[in-house]
Amino acid sequence: MGDPDNEDPRELIGSLRFEATQEAAGKRLDQWLTQMLGAEFSRSRVQALIRQGAIAVDGKPVDDPGRKLKAFNILDVALPGPEAAQPAGEDIPLDILYEDAELVVINKPAGLVVHPGAGNATGTLVNALIHHCGDSLSGIGGVKRPGIVHRLDKETSGVMVVAKTDRAHRALSEAFADHGRTGDLQRAYVALLWGTPERNAGTVDAPLGRAADRVRRSVVPAGRGDARHAVTHYKVLDRFGTSVATGKPGARNPAALAALVECELETGRTHQIRVHMAHMGHPVVGDPDYGQAFRTKANRLSEPARTVAKNFQRQALHAQLLAFTHPVTGEMMRFEAPLPADMAELVAAFRAS
Structure with a gap:
């Protein structure tokens, strides 16, 4: 699929095929495909796949996330593996309070910056989590990285939760954006x-x-x-x-x-x-x-x-x-x-x- 000179260099981990239903007619490609792919894929990730040429409609690659579907369109989805983490992981000690396949909860010490930025290119919580989590990061937005859903100031200590998967990132981001009004967040x-x-x-x-x-x-x-x-x-x-x-x-x-x-x-x-x-x-x-x-x-x-x-x-x-x-x-x-x-x-x- 797509121009061989512009194909994603990452190894494909699979492919999927969908047939657009009559109810899908007139809907945006990215919207309907996000619904079909489920919680593992955020809409932004689906849009990125479309723009990368990883989606074909009736055998022809498309690059417009807003393309309107027709009933019985055949959609082929090539799934590239997640990109390597950026920035690089660093062996920085972490106080892990809880961890599973979806998320990790840490007790952040004072003095640790959460995310790389101007003046803090290395030595951050993100660097530490990339090293700690390794291959258990499934790819937030298609990249092996921890999903930061809230932050603490550099000199503020305490409890933080970080997502390891796209679906956890989506759900936690929504909860924090909503400030717990419609769910449980304290x-x-x-x-x-x-x-x-x-x-x-x-x-x-x-x-x-x-x-x-x-x-x-x-x-x-x-x-x-x-x-x-x-x-x-x-x-x-x-x-x-x-x-x-x-x-x-x-x-x-x-x-x-x-x-x-x-x-x-x-x-x-x-x-x-x-x-x-x-x-x-x-x-x-x-x-x-x-x-x-x-x-x-x-x-x-x-x-x-x-x-x-x-x-x-x-x-x-x-x-x-x-x-x-x-x-x-x-x-x-x-x-x-x-x-x-x-x-x-x-x-x-x-x-x-």
């Missing part, structure tokens, strides 16, 4: 904040957009073109400081220097928790982007909390809980990761202050 983070929120629990409903430097985010008017709906629910777990005692457990004390909170995401925007907490006036301890003005608060701490806080060089934010429906079995999966050692030490120092 994400909870623990953060140490400067100061103490007024209420023991609450919600920050404030749209986010790009800040002036285009890397950071900020709360913006809802009508601005780049405004994205963002909702964070928070609950105060503990309050720390030299004058916390009020006689009422959990009661707010304006003198408290810090609070440990749990944040649940209703949406998943870049830097969402960090921006929303700073918007409340209580940025995450150690946050280099949204909490710099609060770093001198460490001087009000007693030792050893003062030294520990000054030496803590990242945001004190940890993805503690991730729960989702398995994309194939339908089973509810729930994973938790304890605070990493550096953040546990920081919280313990604040608690003792």
Whole structure:
């Protein structure tokens, strides 16, 4: 099929033949073929196969995904094997919480970038997963690569799920894009904040957009073109400081220097928790982007909390809980990761202050 000089150099792993039904008449080629091929093939992958000349209709190769079908068209599909992974795998230690043929759940350490990019061409989670998973990656979009469906900032630790197959990638991507509104998805983070929120629990409903430097985010008017709906629910777990005692457990004390909170995401925007907490006036301890003005608060701490806080060089934010429906079995999966050692030490120092 196709021009021999332009054929895909990958080895074919099989071929399939379909006959268009009368109900298929008038439908787009990519749409109907995606339905026929099932969950193993995303629509984008089917479109790529069409453009590569891997699909023939009535014996003639086609390259237009939008071509309209006629009843009784014969479709031949040549299935190339997945391309080799890009970038290259790297032997980077991973804390694997769970793994099966469809997905892998990891406890990401602080300092590990999720995906290669400018300034981080190697040494990322993707490099590590390509090495770890090897041939168990079936080909996301036709390439042997892990399917990243959500991300954690470089200096945020905690639970992440990554797809190993196209069907898992599709289902998990839909769940995260929907933010769990029509399915089971729960994400909870623990953060140490400067100061103490007024209420023991609450919600920050404030749209986010790009800040002036285009890397950071900020709360913006809802009508601005780049405004994205963002909702964070928070609950105060503990309050720390030299004058916390009020006689009422959990009661707010304006003198408290810090609070440990749990944040649940209703949406998943870049830097969402960090921006929303700073918007409340209580940025995450150690946050280099949204909490710099609060770093001198460490001087009000007693030792050893003062030294520990000054030496803590990242945001004190940890993805503690991730729960989702398995994309194939339908089973509810729930994973938790304890605070990493550096953040546990920081919280313990604040608690003792």
